[in-house]
Structures are given as C-alpha cells and as structure tokens.
Amino acid sequence: MLIGVDGNEANTEKRVGSNLYAYDLLLALWRLKEAREHEWVVYLKNKPLADMPEERGGWHYRVIKPGAFWTRVRLPLDLYFYRPRPAVFFSPGHYTPSRSFVPVVCAIMDLGYLRFPDQFLKRDLWQMTRWTAESLRRSVRVLAISESTKREIEQSYPGMGEKVVVTYLGYDREAFNKAIARRDVDRVRKKYNLPKKYLVFVSTLKPSKNIEGLLVAFSGVVKKFPEVSLVICGKKGWMFGGIWKRVEELNLKKRVIFTDYVPEGDLPGLLAGAWVLVLPSFWEGFGKTIPESMAVGTPVVASDVGSLPEVVGRAGVLIDPYKIESIEEGLVKILTLSKESYEGLASRGEAQAKKFDWEKCAKLTLNVLIEVGTKKE
Numbered sequence: 001m002l003i004g005v006d007g008n009e010a011n012t013e014k015r016v017g018s019n020l021y022a023y024d025l026l027l028a029l030w031r032l033k034e035a036r037e038h039e040w041v042v043y044l045k046n047k048p049l050a051d052m053p054e055e056r057g058g059w060h061y062r063v064i065k066p067g068a069f070w071t072r073v074r075l076p077l078d079l080y081f082y083r084p085r086p087a088v089f090f091s092p093g094h095y096t097p098s099r100s101f102v103p104v105v106c107a108i109m110d111l112g113y114l115r116f117p118d119q120f121l122k123r124d125l126w127q128m129t130r131w132t133a134e135s136l137r138r139s140v141r142v143l144a145i146s147e148s149t150k151r152e153i154e155q156s157y158p159g160m161g162e163k164v165v166v167t168y169l170g171y172d173r174e175a176f177n178k179a180i181a182r183r184d185v186d187r188v189r190k191k192y193n194l195p196k197k198y199l200v201f202v203s204t205l206k207p208s209k210n211i212e213g214l215l216v217a218f219s220g221v222v223k224k225f226p227e228v229s230l231v232i233c234g235k236k237g238w239m240f241g242g243i244w245k246r247v248e249e250l251n252l253k254k255r256v257i258f259t260d261y262v263p264e265g266d267l268p269g270l271l272a273g274a275w276v277l278v279l280p281s282f283w284e285g286f287g288k289t290i291p292e293s294m295a296v297g298t299p300v301v302a303s304d305v306g307s308l309p310e311v312v313g314r315a316g317v318l319i320d321p322y323k324i325e326s327i328e329e330g331l332v333k334i335l336t337l338s339k340e341s342y343e344g345l346a347s348r349g350e351a352q353a354k355k356f357d358w359e360k361c362a363k364l365t366l367n368v369l370i371e372v373g374t375k376k377e
Helices: 018-031 070-081 122-138 147-156 178-191 211-224 241-249 264-272 289-295 308-312 324-335 339-353 358-374
Strands: 002-006 039-044 059-063 088-091 104-108 141-144 164-166 198-202 229-233 256-260 276-279 300-303 317-319
Touching (some): 002 070, 018 039, 088 358, 104 358, 141 147, 141 358, 147 164, 198 211, 211 241, 211 324, 276 324, 289 300, 289 308, 300 308, 308 317, 317 324
Parallel strands (some): 002 088, 039 059, 088 104, 104 141, 198 229, 229 256, 300 317
16 A cells, blocks of 8 residues: 655654654654555655655655645645555644545644634634644544543544544653663763753743743742752744743843753753753643653653643642642652652653553554555545
8 A cells, every 4th residue: 555644744854843743653654564564655845854764665755846835735736646646645743735635644733722822823823723624624534642632622623533543652762761861961961051950841932831930930949949950941932032031030040041952862861860850831732751751760740731641640740830839839849859759750750651652653553544545435
C-alpha cells in the first residue's frame, strides 16, 4: 500500500510542539519494521533537512512547488493529477488538504484555542478554528495525542468522537535516561551559565503556558529559598511581552534566566540538572517534557488540567494553575522533600515515563492508516 504523509511540520529547523510530534512520529514510522511492508511518500514544500529520515527503497520525498497556498491548492492538485495516488494521506497536524481525492487521517494536538480565544492573535485564531473544523470533517480517522484531547473533540464537535483514536506520544529513550543524561549536565550548565540549584520551565513563550503566573509564584519561593533560580527555556511564540515586564516588577532579574530556544541535544542535561520541572499551563494536549524529565530522574510539578494528570499520573505534584499559592506550594513541596522522599518520587517518575513509547505510537498510527487505506467504500 502507498501511504502519503505531509512532512512539512517535521521539516523545520527549530522544532517545538507539533513540529516535534511530526518529526518523532515520522522517524518512528521510518524505523518500524512493519512499516517497511508499505511504500511511503512524504510530501514537502522544500527539500528535506539533513536530519530527516533518509530516502531508501519504499521511503521517498516528493517536493512540490510553489510553497504559497500549498495545503489549500498545490497539494490537492498533486493528489489529483500525480500517479500513483496514495491509498491514504496522513496529516500529522490540524491542517489537511482543502480537497483530497484519497481518504485522509489527521492528528489533533489540543483545542486550547477554543477554550482560551483571547490568548491567540485574531488571524491565527480564525485560521485554527476554521481549518481544524474542516480537517475534522474531511478525515476518516482522527488521531488525538491524549484522552483529554479526545474528550475536547467530542465536546466541541458533536458526532466527530467516533472517528478519534488516542495515540500517546513517546520520548527518545536513548537520549532521556539517568545514565546518559547525567554525563551531560556539566556541559549544559556551562553552556547556558546555569547555577547549581534551579527550577526549569521548557516550552514556547505564549499566554497559555501561564509563565507570568509562574513568575509570581516563584517570587514567593525565592523568599524561602534564596539560592534557587528559575530557568525559562523556549522560543518566543506570541503575546509574550508581559513576561519581561513581570520579571522587572517582581525584582527577579537576578533570579530568572532566559535561554531562548534550547536544541533537543541539550534538553537531557538541562532537565537532569534541574531540581524540578514546572509546567503550570492553563491547558496542554500532552506536555512532552514531562516524560522526558521523569525519565532522567527529575520530578515534575504540573497543572491539574487537560492531559497533564494523564501524563503525570501519581508520579508528580499537580497544582491549580489559576491559583498562585497552589503553584508556589507545589514547588515548595518538592524543594522541602527529604533526600529519600525525593528519590522515591523520582523513581515513580521513571516508571511512569516508560508508559510512553514512540514505537507503540507508530504501530497504532500505522494500524489506523492501513485500516483507512484498505477500507472499501
């Protein structure tokens, strides 16, 4: 069977969020033994980057130009005219071809933009709302990255829930584990000029991540633990200007470190060197840094909303992102643990992380694509 994939989300240099999902899943499918029984064509606007899965027998890239209106016009035309046509087309993101002459499967990260429309730029909100709804209607099957996302789809788009299959994300087990990550701690600490004791936040800087709330909570933590710093890692998203203003208002310039985007190769050492990973988001579709952090032995403080309780399980501390005192209490709880209790929590985290596996995700995804591609109308 010939399977088509939109590879553009993956074919990006500084990958975050949906880019990482698309890339890691594509790589897992490329490695999967069962996937070699099929032909794959990965459609791109631009030539594949050097770290994309290499071409081989049964795995090819098709670069089609121009890039303008690619999903709305250029890709649909290619799917109509070019032969052979795929038996199924997979979009590892919210945006599917505007018209498709083959059955389509899409992946949905979360629907946070419907819950918090004021946290998005108007143009982005309009596009995400309209195009996601169109993609859900077109798709024969929909992959949701958590049970929380599946429930969101069912609640927001009545009748669409029957299409949804949950495929949890995984993490790179060779990169994120205690044995390998610990060797990298000193290198990363030196590269980013990090102190010995720090809390770390890793994600794109945007309103849904509740960074301003984290800063207010951290200002209370500093009063109890003056030796601790907060490291904020992530590239600028949108509506982030208030973050720096809040740092100045709280007089935290000497206690907060901004690293900007951190390459994937630095994340294991960064997480392993931290006292705790904190993710106080108002909503998350999954929260990929949580299993990564737990895998290297660093406990997690995360919000009790969206998918995060699913991912954290009983191996971390859950907080209310709408209450500053809850965020502060969650951090203080970790910081005041005895060595034995801290190591016990870290061990539970390692066990919880093992539930998330890219090979399993790839197998579930492949099964869905085969089902859709072989289905008789």
